Each structure stands twice: as C-alpha cells, then as structure tokens.
Amino acid sequence: MITSLFLLSGCSQNASDKANVNYPYEITDGISTLSYYDTEDAISIDDFTILEYSADNIIGIRNRSDNCIIVRDGVIRSIFIVDEDIVTYKGISVGDSVDKIENAFSKEYQLQDSYSIIYNEDAEEVSIEQEKEENWIWIIYYTDGTEITSIQIYDAKFATTLL
Numbered sequence: 001m002i003t004s005l006f007l008l009s010g011c012s013q014n015a016s017d018k019a020n021v022n023y024p025y026e027i028t029d030g031i032s033t034l035s036y037y038d039t040e041d042a043i044s045i046d047d048f049t050i051l052e053y054s055a056d057n058i059i060g061i062r063n064r065s066d067n068c069i070i071v072r073d074g075v076i077r078s079i080f081i082v083d084e085d086i087v088t089y090k091g092i093s094v095g096d097s098v099d100k101i102e103n104a105f106s107k108e109y110q111l112q113d114s115y116s117i118i119y120n121e122d123a124e125e126v127s128i129e130q131e132k133e134e135n136w137i138w139i140i141y142y143t144d145g146t147e148i149t150s151i152q153i154y155d156a157k158f159a160t161t162l163l
Helices: 002-008 055-063 098-104 156-162
Strands: 026-028 033-035 049-052 068-072 075-081 109-111 114-120 123-125 137-143 148-155
Touching: 049 055, 055 068, 055 075, 055 148, 098 114, 098 137, 098 148, 148 156
Parallel strands: 049 068
Antiparallel strands: 026 033, 068 075, 075 148, 109 114, 114 123, 114 137, 137 148
C-alpha cells in the first residue's frame, strides 16, 4: 500500500523536471549529459542518429524527424533535437512555449518563427551586432509560432557552412 501511494503521489518526474544543464553547449535526457565538445566515441545519450558531415546532411537536417548529431572526423559539429525528453540550457525542451525562450534570455534574436541565442562560453552575446569567434555556440529554437518544434546547437564555425 505504501508503494502504491508513493507511485500515485507523482514522485516520478519527466526529464525537464529533474534535468540540470549547466552550459549552453550541454544537453541531457535526465540520465546522461552530452557536451557539444564530446567526441563521437563519448556520445552517451541514446536515440540519436549519427550523421557524417556532408552538404546533404547539413542542408537536410531541418527536415529530419529524429534526433541527430552531425560529426566530422569524430568531432560533434551539430546537435539537432526533436525529442521532448531532451533538455537544453535553462531547462528548455521541444514542446515548450515560446514564452519560455523570451523569459529565459535577454539577447535572443527572432527571425520569423525561430529564435537564436549565441554564447561566448556561457555569456549571452548579441548575435547580429558583432564578429563571432569560431568557438561561440549558437542555439536555434525552431517554433510553430507558439511552441518549440526542434532545437539545433552548433558553433559559429559550423554556422558559416550553413550560409
């Protein structure tokens, strides 16, 4: 009976309730944390498709319906998230309201239904007003206008290949 009460009391949590992401370049599934700076061999979160760095994969990533990581020479170059159980910086996940983005950040840049935030280490920067170092991290939240539909994390060097 005590076990039943424990289970019914809501003690189980979803990933965003218990996840702790300390840096803009990290993600978690509530069990494991993945850093953008990990190598392909260190990818510890299940349910990600590993794609090799290629023009087709770079261009086509937004059309995918699965979580993906693009690697080049064993180094992570882009993380693309569609799963609501994956948590990014400031506790933001796919399925969250765009209000959560607007409340969490002070220097986000909105272009149509996407929001961009760029980081110099863990300091938020103004994305459109200055030169970016190659190692600065971009987080792009793609939305349908009301909620987040996918999230992409990459560095400024990778971003130049997207242009």
